[in-house]
Each structure stands twice: as structure tokens, then as C-alpha cells.
Amino acid sequence: MKPAPFDYIRAGSVDESLDALHELGDEARILAGGQSLAAMLNMRLVRPTALIDISGLRELDRAETRDDAIEVGAACTQAALSHRLSREGRHPLLEAALPHVGHYQTRSRGTVCGSIAHADPSAELPLCLMALGGEVLLRSRQKRRRVPAEAFFLGVISTACAPDEMIEAVRFPLPKPAYGYAFDEVSRRHGDFALAAFAAIAGPRTIRMAVGGVADRPVSREWPMLEGAALDDALNAFAWELRGQDDQHATAAYRRGLVRKVGRRVIEEAMRCRG
């Protein structure tokens, strides 16, 4: 379990890392916290010829409120965001989800944007971004662009990020008054990849829920306010439409059951939490 040879580039600035990406494109990978990438490197699943380390870039180590969203820079760790949110108490969904991201130790290094870039179908942060309708800020040497979460996640560990682009920041919209937010997930052990994860947002007239861990990417649905059997039916339809798979940890049928039951529980909690 040793990586194949690669060059290591410690970027002195965002521009430097973009120059390197421009030059190396597909052959290079951005290294931030390394909590997914390092394992894949060691197993030689990923064999970049160069790693561009952005973890030391102060300009990317930020989490700030901008235009009704929390904008999190590419070097901000999950732990740092978590600490900040628990101090400010302003983002119930992210606050509820962050403790489920890996373990305390991995959150201290793992970055928020790294999790988005990795696009694990079970990961909590892509799920939250999807539920909230957030955006990914991509940047290459030539240009900057904003990609909505819906268009960013293309499939299992596959995203719309082009070879010469890096994620500069992601934007999690701030909670809206009169909306309720809830998160829960079911995993085999604490800190495991979720068998199914749920983020629900209940508004005055709508319910929105995103599900992770079932399809090949987080998927969200929005319904008009539903209750009782109508909500059960909607969740059952959603459960089947996600086309989950069997794997060694759970069957597709089990995951559908979670969408129906735990999904409902999370929606109801979001409704209770409406301001």
C-alpha cells in the first residue's frame, strides 16, 4: 500500500495551483485534507503524476457569510466549519450533518470542499449541498464559474469539475425563516459511510428532501406539503425511483425501507423545527 511515484507541488497561491493544473490537467490532483485521496493513492486506485497541495493556502481557509450563503473555502476543514457553526448556531442542517462526516480525527484534516470534490454517493456534505440547492465555485486559470449542486454531481465519484479546474469554494445557502431543517442517517457503525442519509427542509408550503447513499449521487425531491398516506406514497415512489443497489452492507430493498421510514421521520422533524 504505497503510492505510485508522483511529484509534490506545494502551491504558494491559488494562482500557482491553477497554473500547475493548467499545465498538468488530468495528470494532477488537488490535495487538501487527503482523507479520501491519500487512501486511494496508497491503494494505487489513483495515479496522478503530480499532487498540488493547497492545504496551506490561507486565502482558501475561510468560511464566511456572503449573499445569504455560507461560503466555505477549499482549505477549510470540516472541523473548522463545525466549530464555527456551533459557535454561531446559524445553520441547523450543517450542524446536524457534520458530526456524521467520518470521525473526529478525519474531520480535523478533511476539508469541506474535498468531500464535495470526491463526490462519494454516501457522503453527508454533498447531500447537504444538494438539499440546500447550493453551488460549487469552480476556477481555472482562464475563468471562474458557478455550478449548482444539481449539475455538479454526475455519478459515483464523478463531478462536473474539469481537469484544469479546482473547487475554490462551495456555498451552502443560509436557512430561511419559517423553514425547518433536519438531518439523519443510518450507518452500520458510527462514522461509516451511510447506508442511507437524509436531509429534509420543510417550508410553509413545500417539503424538500435529499437522499444520499442510495443512488449513485445525492438526489433531491420537492413536494407540495404532504401528510399521512400521501406522504407515504410519495416516499415510496421516491424510494423506488432512486434505484438503489445491493452491496455487502445492505440490500436495495432495505435502503428503500429506510427512505420510507427514516425519510419520513426526518421530514416530520423538519416540519416540527419550522420557525
Next chain:
Amino acid sequence: MNEVAAELAREEAYTGRPLKRVEDAALLTGRGRFIDDLPSSAGTLHAAILRSPHAHAELVSIDAAEALKMAGVAAVITRKDVTALTRPFTVGVRQPMQHWCLAVDRVRYVGEPVAVVLARDRYLAEDALDAISVEYRPLPPVIDPERAARADAPLLHPDVGANVVSDRSFAYGDPEAAFAEAPHVVGTTIRYPRNSVTPIECFGMIADWRPDDGTYEITTHFQGPFALHPVMALALKVPGTKVRIRTPPDSGGSYGVKQGVVPYAVLMAVAARVAGRPVKWIEDRLEHLSAASSATNRVTRIEAAVAEDGRVTALRYDQLEDCGAYLKAPEPATLYRMHGTLTGAYQIPNLTVRNRVVLTNKTPTGLNRGFGGPQVYYALERLMHRIADELGLDRLEVIRRNLVPKEAMPYRAAAGSLYDSGDYAATVDLAIGEGRLVGLLARREKARKEGRLYGIGFAAVVEPSVSNMGYITTVLTAEEREKAGPKDGAVASATVALDPLGGVSVAVASTPQGQGHRTVLSQVVADVFGLRPEDVSVTVELDTARDAWSIAAGNYSSRFAAAVAGTAHLAAMRLRDRLAPIAAQRLNVPAEEIVFSGGKVAARSNPENSLSFHRLAGASHWSPGTLGDGVDPALRETAFWSPPELAAPDRGDVINSSAAYGFIFDMCGVEVDRDTGKVSIDRYVTAHDAGRLLNPALADGQVRGAFANAVGAAFYEEFAYGEDGRCLNGTFADYLVPTACEVPEPEILHMACPSPFTPLGAKGIGEGNCMSTPVCLANAVADALGVSDIDLPLSPAQVMALIEPNEPPPPHAAAVEAREPGRALSGEGTATIAATPDEIWRAILDPASLARLLPGCERLEAIDENTYAADVTVRVGPVTGRYTARVRLSELQPPHSLRLDGDGGGTLGTGSGTAWIVLQPADGSTRIEYRWEAEAGGKVAAVGGRMLESAARLLIRQMLQRLEVGAAPAAKRPWWRKHLPLGKGR
């Protein structure tokens, strides 16, 4: 015994006190000396192992020429080296099968070693693995033991003629009559899964060969049994004295698993000899989880003849033991370790057993904490639970009525185990007492009233310790045993020495794996000499060339407290007996008058008449000439001990398989979440009788550890395999070991009926909960759900399937395709492409455009009609894998339908797939209907299992997009018309 009891009862005795572990300070401050920390000589080469991605294949050729050209690569070891320098390992049954330390003719499990690269560092060695090309000719694998046992199954070892390599039947008492007379026969069938207790530290070793005297020197955490030392010597074709094994001071855990270093020790010894330099190899986690070792999975049919009152009069076992691809010594020991104990804690006089050992294309099995106990007790204790249910009796009452009574001790069980001591009924009372059972019943009642799923489980087990080296030969017939000569006993050895300044040191042949030997041995030996534990230093590294050992030496079958510590006590007593006459001379009293106490040696009647212990202890070094006539020096004593109760199996296959037998009664309450199927342990009580406890704190630590392992076995851990034998748990993200968050604190209770057969009255305690807890938890879950068939691991999905076997149907049957559960990758879908069927047909049939259609195809070369060799780099997100593949088109119905087959291998393992494609004209476009099946093996399956199907779908999507681009005539582009219900592929 009386003398020992008196000794231990002395006020200043340290034995029996919960002293803190002397080992912990170093471990907790990062000063442990593990195998990978040890210095190695300059010029040491680092090994990396090329492993089979196939579960079953002929090994056609190995070409290492490219690897050998790489800078820093010193040698590549292949089958020609091992066939020249070794012979196949000795096998425990008389069958013509060969297990070499490296694959020779075939590979028989995923992860089997095929070649070893030796390079300047591990990185270079792993780089070079990619440059070795191996040609395999895949053979059909067989994974399921019941299927493997059938006559039409693919054969692993053709010379044997069957996959069942041993089939023995036994009868004790008169089981047939008991079954014929019984008013009730209750039975159940258990499929016990494969799992392991996984150490934090994987395997590792430094091997060297000394050309001057032809000695192999191997430093590794070899844990024994040392009967495997001759196995290594025989494999290396040298006398035992030419195989020198040394063990590192610290171990990152073994739980039996490190017995599995043996084939690797032979392999690396050969590698060092070929390279002419020392070789270091450290196993990584992927290697460990996929190919190191495992407990056996077992299919058991068990039946009981039962009287009206629930008393069991006879048991009938039919056990099918799956040992994986090879019978690795000492297997099939897992099956026979419990043989004498198959009637468990119960007084059941009649027993019949059929034992079959079957080989399958899975990792070979070996020692594992609990060793055979979990498999046996899961069947027996599920059966006791069912007997009560079927007869309408109280479950605890059925257990009680059958327990071996105190008065019967020592009790000879039907198949031969001699239960040394115990008061089982009193231990049950201890566990349920003080309102514990009443409280559990009340909690269950309350939960059920509230509509919650709550269950109570019980389990009573006998925990054997100190294995009889002869039990393994029960697999042979009496005639075969006679020919081979008797095997029996359980020799333990210990040495106690005095240094010139009067220091006491202890060495034992036990190779500790974290159990706190140094702490306990210093307590035991300090008491003999009237010293403090800190006055006694204990060395636990072992050197087979210098230390006293015998074949039973090692760290297994819970030998430490019962055998090893007891033998250290015996050695110390002997040394004391030598010191006493010297002291007697100096104090001018008879030797019988001498007492050792408080760091002094004194006359019993006049304690003032004394000398310090260290002066006396140094005397034989400084002044041997003045000891006087007939007084021998007291410098060092080595004691060997083997309990006389451990005889070889007799002609009727009666075997006392262990020296000591502890007892455990477990009781628990669990709650099952109706929505998620997750089980939470509400209360867990475990009452042990392990005889005399030498250090109660360490004993509790053993209980907690085994309990944690058992929680893993019950709910989380399984080595899962695909139908093709691919390993599905290559990382700890997929092989789920419970963490502190998942393991509650059990309530631990102790009862102490000392063993009359062990020197200190102690018995083993470290494996019992691995035997009792999985079935106790399963009994509780069965009680909560009201089900009678329940297999491990009780994953949420499995539990949920028991709670709710049927789910609501999809809303519109047509909109969503349902699929039977299964692990194979498969799916179907449709796509519409802006080209005519003819255009698409031409694109597929033309090699140049076919090359463009296949995602990542870098080279496509026709090797036959419609058959191509291709180099493909598959990309899924950042993951890339290079494959050399064969692509074949067949069942051609132009321009209507065809079949596309591909299979290949590469750096990430193997892959194969088939797609059936139908082209339907639709308005100048073409509607493509496709169905596909795929398999991926090797690394990518082992580490990325949960993403494989999504990845396969992604590749198909890439291919269809390319088809659209490639097939559509230029005029019809813009090609990026997304008619995609492509996501529908599944």
C-alpha cells in the same frame, strides 16, 4: 495444591490482586517495539507480494523480465524458486494435495501469493509488481461449502478427487437408542459465517539466510503453536536447528491470527536465500483482510433427543467445515478443538457426530480467538433455546435442567473432555441474582407493552483452555493414528534465573500478544520468593535457538494462566528449593525451617535469624566453592509441565481435548429498532468461572476484549465473497470491526472453582465470550422478533428482512424495474441515438470505430474474426485502471442484435462483462436496448464494492455517448442530443 493455596493465601501475596499492567507505560507513550520498529541490517531488501486476482485459475506463465529491469529491483521470486528450495507444507489429513508457500500450478483463492518482488524499498517493490505479467487460465470457482461438497462441484485439488478431504463419523454412548426412545426430536440448521478477530498490527518479518551454516533466521511475531516450527523446517528441507525464529518484544495483537505468518515465513526465508540478502516484509491491510487468515465458516445440522421435561438425552451433529483453499496446519483443528466438549455445559451421555472438511476457493483458515467454540455453541445454544420453545418450557429452566451438576465434577463428557471443576448452577444463580433477571423481564414487559421489540437471550458454555496436542489427530482413524505414533500433552516451559546481584528474571515460551504476561509472571514469581513484583523482571521475546520450548509452546488456546504462569511458578519453586539448603547452611537451621518473605530469607521460628534475599540469590555466582557438600548451586531452573490428564485419543476416539474447562453463563436484553433493524444491547451480564484469577483486572480485560470481538461477530463482521470468489472486504470500511461507540460495557461477574489439574488452579478466560456472546445476542434478537431461524451477522438489513419480509410495491410497476437481490452487477436500459441501425452496426463491427467506442481504449487489434485484443484505461472519476482485455462480438444478427463480451486483467484486478444489444429503428434514429452483466475481481472489488455497480453504469453511459458520436453521420450532428433515460440502466 494445598501448598499453593496456602502460598496464595499469605497476606503479602501479589497473585490474585488487580495490579496495573507494567506493559502499558511503553505502549501508551509510543515506546512499543513492534516488528516494523526493529532495526534491520544494511542492505535489507523490501518485499512486496503479487497476488492472484482470481479465485481459481491455472497459472500458465509468469514473466518478470520487465520488473527485473527496473532500478532498485534485486530479485523476483516465483514458483521455480520455491519448488527448488522447499517442499509443500505438511497436511493434517492423508490426502494428496499440495500447498506451497507460493502458487505453483494453480491459484485457489483471491490474494494467493504468486510472486515476490525484492527491491531497495517498498515503494519500488510495489512499482515493480505492476511490471510482472502473469497469464492465468480461469477455472470455475466454488465458494459455497455445501455446493463444494457435491460430486459435480469444480475440484480444487484434482488429485484428491473431491473437495471433501475428510469425512469421519463418531458415536459415544448409545445415541441411536436415545433418539429412538425420545418423545421429542428438535433440530436446527446453522450457517455460521466467516469472520476473524483482526489485529491492529498486520503480519511482518525480517528473514535472513546464513550461507556459512545454512541457517534460516526469521524474526517475526510467530505465536505458535510451536508444532509449526517443525512444519517450517520440513517445508524448508532443513533440520529444525537450522530454522531460528525470534519474536519481537511487542505485538499489535494476534487473537490466533498470527499463526498465519508460517507460510510467509517460509516464503521470505526462501526469498532471502535467493537474493543473498535479508528481506523485510510488512503485510498491509488489504493483504491482511483478503488473504491472511480467517476463522472457518461452518454448516451445522444439530438435533437433540429430548425427554418431556426438556432433558436432552442425546445430540446429533453433522458439521461441514469450510477451511478455504488449503488445509493449512494445524487445520482441521478448528473442527476438533471442541470435539471432547461437543455436549457443552450439559450432562448429555449420548452423542453422534459426522465431521466433514471441505475446501473452497477462499482464504485458508487458521487459529482465531474462540477457535471452533463460536461455531459449536451457536448451534448448541440456539438448539437449547428452540427445545424450550417447541416443548413450551421456560428457556432458562431447560438450560438449568441439563447442566452438569457440581457433584459430578470432575465430569467426563460423552466425547471425552474431563471437566475439571465448576458449579454451573451456582454460576447461573450468580448471573441472574440481585434482581438482574427480574429486572430484565420487567424491561422486556414494559417495552413490549409500548410496542417496542425487546428480547432476552441466554447462553451457557464451557470454555476449554490448554489444548491437548493430540486432539487434532482425532481427525485420523485409530489405525492411521497408530501408524503415526501417539500425539498428546500440552508441554509448557518456563525458566527462572538469578543474577549475581540477586535479581530474578523469568522467561517463558509463550510469545505474548498483548495479554500482560510480564505483569502476571512478576506477581506469581515474586510470591514464591517473598519479593515485590518490581523485583522480578520478565523477558517475553523468544529465540528458538536458545530458549526452552516444546511443540505446545505458544500463545493460543488460553494457555497462559493455566499452563504458562503455573509452569513459571513451578520453576520458581524449584529454584527456591535449591536456595533453601544454602540459606539453611548460612542460618544454621534445617532447610524445612527456611521462609522467604519481605525480601528476606529467615528461620521460621526466629525471624531475626535472616539474610537478605539478594545476598542469598547471588551466592551461587560469587562463591560456588563454599556451598558445601551435597548442596547444588541455585542459578537457573527450567521447568516443563504437561498435565497427565491429556492422553492421546483412544481407539474409540474418546479425547480429553483440553486440560481445563471454565464455565460462562451470559444473559442479555436487546432492543430492535422497527424502522432500521438496528439492534442495541440494553443489558449484558457475563458470569465466569475461570478458576483462580491471577490478576482480576487483566481477567476482566480479557472478558471485555472477547466481548467486543463477539459483538463484531454478532452484528458486523463477515468475510463476504462474490459468487466468483472475489473478496468484498479489503478495507476496514467494508470489514466492519465494532468501535468503542458500538460496544457497551458488559457486567462481569466471577465465580472461582479452582482447577485441580493446573499448577495454580487457574483456567483460561480470554476466549469464552467469543463463544457465548454471539449466540446469546442472537437468542435475544430471536426472542425480540419471535423468529426461529437466525444467522449471523445480524446486519440491519438482515434483521429488517425478518421484521418485514415484504415491502410496498413500486407505485407504477412499469416505471421502475424491480430486481431480485443479488451481488452480481447487472442491469438493462435503453438509449436513442441519432443514427440508423445500419450506421450503428457498421460503427460496432469496424475495428477502428469500435476502438473509439470503448471508453479508454488505447489499442485494439484483431486476433481472430470479431475477436480483438485491447488495451483499455478505465476511468471513473479520479480512479484509473489499465486493463489488457479480450473483446469478442458474437451472435451477430445484422443490423439487429449482437452480443459483446469482454474480459481482462490489469493493475486493479480483473473484470469481465457481457452486453446483449438490440437495435430498433425509430424515426431515422435507433433505439438501443441493452442488457448487461459484469464482474470485477481483485483490488477494485475488495476496496470499492459499494461503488462498483454505479461505476459500471457510468462506463456504459460513456460508451453510449461515444456510440452516438461515433455512429451518427456528420450531417446529423450536433451530436450532444441527450435522449437519456440512460440513467435507467441498472
